[in-house]
Amino acid sequence: MQKQALEGVRVLDIATVIAAPWAAGLLADFGAEVIKVEMTGRGDAFRAMGPLKDGKSIRWPSMGRNKKSVTLDFHYEEGKQLFLDLVKKSDVVIENFKTGTLEKWGIGVEKMREVNPDIIVTHVTGYGQTGPYRKLAGLGTPLQAFSGYTYMQGYPDRPPVSPPFALADYVAGLYAAFGTMMALYHRDALKGKPQEIDVSLYEGIFRMEEAMVAEYDLMGKIRQRSPMPSGASCPIGTFETGDNKYVIIVCSTNPVFEHLCDAMEKREEWLPKYALAKDRLADPKPIMDAVTAWVKDHTFDELKEKCSKAGVPISTIYNIKDCFEDPQYQARHDIVDVPCEEFGHVKMPGIVPVLSETPGSIRWPGQKLGSANEEVYGKLLGLSEEKLQELKDKKII
Numbered sequence: 001m002q003k004q005a006l007e008g009v010r011v012l013d014i015a016t017v018i019a020a021p022w023a024a025g026l027l028a029d030f031g032a033e034v035i036k037v038e039m040t041g042r043g044d045a046f047r048a049m050g051p052l053k054d055g056k057s058i059r060w061p062s063m064g065r066n067k068k069s070v071t072l073d074f075h076y077e078e079g080k081q082l083f084l085d086l087v088k089k090s091d092v093v094i095e096n097f098k099t100g101t102l103e104k105w106g107i108g109v110e111k112m113r114e115v116n117p118d119i120i121v122t123h124v125t126g127y128g129q130t131g132p133y134r135k136l137a138g139l140g141t142p143l144q145a146f147s148g149y150t151y152m153q154g155y156p157d158r159p160p161v162s163p164p165f166a167l168a169d170y171v172a173g174l175y176a177a178f179g180t181m182m183a184l185y186h187r188d189a190l191k192g193k194p195q196e197i198d199v200s201l202y203e204g205i206f207r208m209e210e211a212m213v214a215e216y217d218l219m220g221k222i223r224q225r226s227p228m229p230s231g232a233s234c235p236i237g238t239f240e241t242g243d244n245k246y247v248i249i250v251c252s253t254n255p256v257f258e259h260l261c262d263a264m265e266k267r268e269e270w271l272p273k274y275a276l277a278k279d280r281l282a283d284p285k286p287i288m289d290a291v292t293a294w295v296k297d298h299t300f301d302e303l304k305e306k307c308s309k310a311g312v313p314i315s316t317i318y319n320i321k322d323c324f325e326d327p328q329y330q331a332r333h334d335i336v337d338v339p340c341e342e343f344g345h346v347k348m349p350g351i352v353p354v355l356s357e358t359p360g361s362i363r364w365p366g367q368k369l370g371s372a373n374e375e376v377y378g379k380l381l382g383l384s385e386e387k388l389q390e391l392k393d394k395k396i397i
């Protein structure tokens with residue numbers, strides 16, 4: 001069988017909820033052996049989070065996919081020792097307890113390094129491991145507000161709106177996976193020191209706010225709420241078609257604007273007058289009005305044909321059903337049907353990104369709590385059946 005990109009990398013995911021476990025899940029998609037360590041008897045809080053169907057989490061099969069679920073309670077001395085035994089045999093620990101919790105339990109990074117000097121530790125917290133807020137609890141939606149993002153989303157005459165799903169958490173998860181991969185490369189390929197990766201829930205989003213940072217710094221401008229990026233491109237917006245669909249058209253580059261001139265048969269009227277973005281941004285109204293009228297005068301299919309032929313990116317605004325039914329999604333296996341015990345079958349997003357030689361795979365859906373106890377504690381750590389039973393009886397695993 002073809003090797004996977006991360007074969008041989010063992011990750012202990014001792015984290016909960018979304019950001020940090022999702023980072024571990026990305027590594028698992030590409031072949032890392034991810035051991036998901038969960039609180040005995042209760043499991044990751046995510047297992048109980050909605051949406052629920054028949055009382056069961058519909059998101060767990062995807063969030064837990066490709067991971068081996070073991071139970072372990074860090075409150076017990078024997079639990080801590082078992083954790084350190086697992087650390088000894090692992091490359092990476094991904095955790096998201098509040099800053100100081102692992103130290104309070106006596107199993108912080110220093111202790112981990114005593115048993116495995118090469119261990120890489122990725123921390124996800126609300127505010128990071130340093131600074132005055134380092135010890136505060138964090139969840140994605142408030143931290144998104146802290147990042148400056150929520151303030152800008154919505155309409156200027158209405159209150160700000162949060163995104164309808166946990167955007168900051170998933171973005172933080174991406175940075176956590178990225179940081180972990182860099183630390184692995186630095187340790188293994190460059191023979192460097194093992195590192196700690198410090199990810200907060202707000203900085204991933206803030207890192208993307210380049211325009212707003214420069215705008216405030218150089219022009220003193222505080223970007224206000226707007227349903228579209230403002231000041232970047234013209235035309236830009238949500239337009240309504242003749243058959244009452246909303247489409248997005250954005251001319252971010254000058255060549256795309258020229259293509260739009262071709263699609264609208266406006267080349268002679270608009271070029272070279274509006275060839276450069278600065279001239280369009282100085283006088284956006286005539287262009288925006290003309291695009292609004294042109295879109296209204298066409299059905300979406302007509303627009304799609306004209307824009308696609310000319311090289312102008314255009315899309316209607318999809319809901320999840322549209323995504324399910326679109327041939328592009330189907331061709332790229334973006335939605336994968338996975339058999340699972342809880343629901344029979346469940347669909348989940350496919351593997352991203354697409355790697356040519358080691359494309360990753362969904363090998364199994366989120367496991368029942370403690371499904372891999374025998375495999376991990378028995379085979380990996382070599383505990384006897386009697387010892388396993390004793391640990392279960394004491395509720396340590």
Ligand SMILES: CC(C)(COP(=O)(O)OP(=O)(O)OC[C@H]1O[C@@H](n2cnc3c(N)ncnc32)[C@H](O)[C@@H]1OP(=O)(O)O)[C@@H](O)C(=O)NCCC(=O)NCCS
Pocket residue numbers: 016017018019020037038039040072073074075096097098101124125126136137138139140169201
């Ligand atoms: C999510 C969060 C708010 C939860 O806070 P919290 O549960 O009050 O506090 P801690 O992070 O210190 O975690 C300690 C708790 O973890 C739980 N826990 C989870 N797995 C455990 C395990 N294997 N063994 C022991 N306790 C475990 C226990 O309930 C424990 O609380 P207790 O000691 O009072 O029994 C906090 O962990 C946090 O801010 N994390 C960082 C940001 C983050 O990732 N948030 C989620 C974004 S998706």
